[in-house]
Amino acid sequence: MRPIALLTAAAAVLLSGCSATYEHHAVLQPSAKLQMSKSVLIATPADGVYGARQYAGSGNQTTMAVRAAFARYVSSVDVSVQCRDLACLRNLPNGEQHGYLVVPEVLHWEDRATEWSGKRDKIEIKISVYDGETGQSLASSIITGKSKKGTFGGDHPQDLLPEPVNSYIQSLYY
Numbered sequence: 001m002r003p004i005a006l007l008t009a010a011a012a013v014l015l016s017g018c019s020a021t022y023e024h025h026a027v028l029q030p031s032a033k034l035q036m037s038k039s040v041l042i043a044t045p046a047d048g049v050y051g052a053r054q055y056a057g058s059g060n061q062t063t064m065a066v067r068a069a070f071a072r073y074v075s076s077v078d079v080s081v082q083c084r085d086l087a088c089l090r091n092l093p094n095g096e097q098h099g100y101l102v103v104p105e106v107l108h109w110e111d112r113a114t115e116w117s118g119k120r121d122k123i124e125i126k127i128s129v130y131d132g133e134t135g136q137s138l139a140s141s142i143i144t145g146k147s148k149k150g151t152f153g154g155d156h157p158q159d160l161l162p163e164p165v166n167s168y169i170q171s172l173y174y
Contacts, residue, residue, distance in 0.1 A: 025141065030129075043086075072166070103128045
């Protein structure tokens with residue numbers, strides 16, 4: 001009986017490290033659902049850093065994940081590569097023509113060699129949604145993710161973006 005219990009416990013430990021984990025922390029709960037008829041303009045955040053290392057392209061990867069998530073619900077999604085904040089988006093010639101202005105921010109980006117170190121990749125992304133006309137904050141959330149422990153290489157922090165970002169954006173519409 002004891003060997004079966006040990007095997008079951010070992011399998012449970014191994015399987016618990018086989019999937020990525022995500023969390024949402026609402027900074028501002030939306031008071032109403034977003035409207036699918038309104039267009040979206042998304043800023044491009046600065047690249048993420050961990051310690052002294054900057055992860056080139058991580059800001060753009062974050063923007064593309066946010067863009068893909070919004071594209072499921074609206075017909076017009078634009079990206080501004082020169083803007084990183086709300087003030088810049090509002091000052092664009094076409095900024096006020098969009099129903100929603102979205103400002104993603106990379107708070108933490110950590111790419112680890114999980115396959116040999118056992119340390120997980122980690123992300124922390126803040127997504128803030130503003131009314132395009134008034135600039136009023138409508139919703140904001142911090143999304144965190146950790147990669148699975150059981151990996152054979154090839155996983156990266158950007159692989160942690162689609163699932164929680166899609167889930168959060170979906171919650172804004174439904």
